[in-house]
Amino acid sequence: MGGLTKLIVVFLSIALVNNLVFMRFLGICPYLGVSKKVDMAFGMGLAVTFVLTLSATLTWIINHLVLIPIHLEYTKYIAFILVIASMVQLVEMYLRKFYPTLYRAFGIFLPLITTNCAILGTCLFIDLWGYNLVKAVVAGFGGGLGFTMAISIMAGIRERLELVDLPKALAGPGITLITAGILTLAFMGFSGMVK
Amino acid sequence: MLRFLKASWLVLASAFVFGLLLAGVHASWQPRIEANEREKLQRGIRSILVDADSIATRPITLATGGIAEQTDLYTGFDAAGQVVGYVYPAEGTGFQDKIKLLVGVDPDLSNYRGIAVIFAAETPGFGDAIRDSAIFKGQFIGAPVDPPLTVIKVGDRSKTDDEEIVSITGATITSEAATTIINRRWQQVREALPPTAQRGDQPQH
Amino acid sequence: MIDKGGAVIRRSADGGGGGGAGVAAAAAMVGAGAPAAAAIPADPGTGRIAVTQFVKQLWEENPTLRTLLGMCPALAVTATCKPALTMGLAVTFVVVCSNVMISLMRRALAPHLRILMFTLTIAVFVTIADLFLRAFLPEMSEVLGPFVPLIIVNCLIISRAESCAAKNGAFISTLDGFGAGFGHALALLMLATVREILGNGTWFDLRVLPSWWVPWTVMKLPAGAFITLGFMLGTITYLHTRRHGRG
Numbered sequence: 083m084g085g086l087t088k089l090i091v092v093f094l095s096i097a098l099v100n101n102l103v104f105m106r107f108l109g110i111c112p113y114l115g116v117s118k119k120v121d122m123a124f125g126m127g128l129a130v131t132f133v134l135t136l137s138a139t140l141t142w143i144i145n146h147l148v149l150i151p152i153h154l155e156y157t158k159y160i161a162f163i164l165v166i167a168s169m170v171q172l173v174e175m176y177l178r179k180f181y182p183t184l185y186r187a188f189g190i191f192l193p194l195i196t197t198n199c200a201i202l203g204t205c206l207f208i209d210l211w212g213y214n215l216v217k218a219v220v221a222g223f224g225g226g227l228g229f230t231m232a233i234s235i236m237a238g239i240r241e242r243l244e245l246v247d248l249p250k251a252l253a254g255p256g257i258t259l260i261t262a263g264i265l266t267l268a269f270m271g272f273s274g275m276v277k
Numbered sequence: 278m279l280r281f282l283k284a285s286w287l288v289l290a291s292a293f294v295f296g297l298l299l300a301g302v303h304a305s306w307q308p309r310i311e312a313n314e315r316e317k318l319q320r321g322i323r324s325i326l327v328d329a330d331s332i333a334t335r336p337i338t339l340a341t342g343g344i345a346e347q348t349d350l351y352t353g354f355d356a357a358g359q360v361v362g363y364v365y366p367a368e369g370t371g372f373q374d375k376i377k378l379l380v381g382v383d384p385d386l387s388n389y390r391g392i393a394v395i396f397a398a399e400t401p402g403f404g405d406a407i408r409d410s411a412i413f414k415g416q417f418i419g420a421p422v423d424p425p426l427t428v429i430k431v432g433d434r435s436k437t438d439d440e441e442i443v444s445i446t447g448a449t450i451t452s453e454a455a456t457t458i459i460n461r462r463w464q465q466v467r468e469a470l471p472p473t474a475q476r477g478d479q480p481q482h
Numbered sequence: 483m484i485d486k487g488g489a490v491i492r493r494s495a496d497g498g499g500g501g502g503a504g505v506a507a508a509a510a511m512v513g514a515g516a517p518a519a520a521a522i523p524a525d526p527g528t529g530r531i532a533v534t535q536f537v538k539q540l541w542e543e544n545p546t547l548r549t550l551l552g553m554c555p556a557l558a559v560t561a562t563c564k565p566a567l568t569m570g571l572a573v574t575f576v577v578v579c580s581n582v583m584i585s586l587m588r589r590a591l592a593p594h595l596r597i598l599m600f601t602l603t604i605a606v607f608v609t610i611a612d613l614f615l616r617a618f619l620p621e622m623s624e625v626l627g628p629f630v631p632l633i634i635v636n637c638l639i640i641s642r643a644e645s646c647a648a649k650n651g652a653f654i655s656t657l658d659g660f661g662a663g664f665g666h667a668l669a670l671l672m673l674a675t676v677r678e679i680l681g682n683g684t685w686f687d688l689r690v691l692p693s694w695w696v697p698w699t700v701m702k703l704p705a706g707a708f709i710t711l712g713f714m715l716g717t718i719t720y721l722h723t724r725r726h727g728r729g
Contacts, residue, residue: 107557159631160605197635199554251720263708295606309617
């Protein structure tokens, strides 16, 4: 398989087949409360994509150039989360200084993203799957886009659900999860796409 | 400098303490972790080479499309020191996740001796059955290495040749994936295996 | 008696679905000036407060079912009950240890260091828990897979650290930790029981349903997890509303 084909496979694999939200359960927690509107969901998705691509790159570099050579693999989790947290902090400071409009657009999402399971989870999956650096970057980017798509779809459906008669108890997180479940069934159709 | 220390002494102190704690925990438990991994591998190998008395491990290099790949070859010996079979790892993409297998071949490299699944996260109840289904895995015992194995579905027709593998009902893709992995690996490994005349492996005592 | 953090959580829960709690907790942390709410006075007896905290965390404000914290692993590891219990115990271990550590450090925590120290402490204990599983329970470690390290970003633990450990003594924090951990484990077990019985006919690997029962495979899949949890949350919310009038 040519190099480019392999990368496309990696991209599709993480965006669709192993979609972070529906197939890997990552990134649900903050989402459930935050985004009921499509544009907010989309914004958060883009923020996640941005942070995830950078994190995937940085954590890969730290893992392969620092941790493994000095046999400190067991500090991986600590290193990863600290890298992610610091990077989000730096990105936030940088954006606030140089791109204030963008910073305001991201709003509260940026600091929330640190505890987003999707970021740490994807970095760990990349490590588990043994990707090289290029594939890791592609996976970070693709994962983020898949995540964006997933929560935008869900936000869209939730917007519609507001106009509907629901049993009171199910309103909010209840129906959101059921929706997610049905969407997961749909996404299972992508399985086996990558051979 | 002093201001820096004042602001961050807690972080530095905890980092030091935590570092010690982790290093200690890791040092005491790492041997067990490694032992667990080795045991899992050994269990897999022994499930294939059931009549092996001892297993020798030797790294081999495969030429995979021009790229050299290092892997381990496990040779099983019986009590008399005769080779009973070879086992090598194989992996590839399954339906949902990776599939990692151990594949065994008999000493004269003509038939498979069986497979063991090291890792599979397929659809529970369907593809995941390759892990435990003695029926599915049993089909590989005695299956010829040449020509490559093919997969047929239950109900297509009765199995006519030993080289046909009947897929698990409702898990065609997983079954095909596993078979492809086995076929592909055989092509890669066959050149690295010793020809019948020279068996340089010695049993480890 | 519960501190400001709790009040914030409850208010947002009324607003737009309990999930707001996650945001509120995070927002409370992020706003660097989050005022340290008045520490609970020691007068009523530390013991009683501790026990109250424990019980509250277990059911009333069960972190997973009421404030929706700690759900990522909930969905992933609850296909059967054994991994669910293991995960619940692992989380309990981490939250208790981290609560104790943080409560011991609480007077030295400058505001800008809080989150960093929380994260660092939690990460260390999660690493220890992971090493423990890999050394002594390798099959469980394999089943739980990458979700053990994800305990680090489990909103539940950080939320307990922020709301309780940073403001109270070690004893209270310990019991709060146990309450939250067990509450979370309870929620996981509830979810896993439904999924395992319907999806496999077993409970803790013991066959419960007769062999003519065709298992609902969807229960073993992510889809079943989402749907079951959705209905469970609906049921709990309904029970809570009936009991208290309003969420």
